[in-house]
Amino acid sequence: MTPADFTRIALSLDGAEQGSHMGAIDFRVGGRIFATLAHQAMGYGNLMLTPEQQTAFVEELPEVFLPVAGGWGRMGATHVVLANAREDVVRGALETAWRRRKEMNERTKRPARKATTGRKMAASGSGARPRAKKKR
DSSP states (O other): OOHHHHHHHHHTSTTEEEEEETTEEEEEETTEEEEEOTTGGGTEEEEEOOHHHHHHHHHHOTTTEEEOSHHHHHTTEEEEEGGGOOHHHHHHHHHHHHHHHHHHHHHHOOOOOOOOOHHHHHHHTSSOOOOOOOOO
């Protein structure tokens, strides 16, 4: 499995779009991220699962799935070891993450969000501001 394979599968899901968040490729449905390639240089794809879903995937295939380190991992963010993954397994895992985000969108009925970067966020009035460079 390669990052290109991961991308192809993610974008084959109904309503999935590719975006960018903090310089990394992400995949969204209804404007919400369900997967990323934020760690592709390390050989990982990432999924946004529930902690319970993460536990099930890790227990079933620990050579393919592992929690992201720290707080994100405790909230369900999960690495996929691309070199160890088969396409059918990745498709099922991506569908699980996609379905979770799609269901969340339906429950909250919030409008879709678009990926933005720091400067765009500042211009949008979201309150987030890019860090100022220190004078030397």
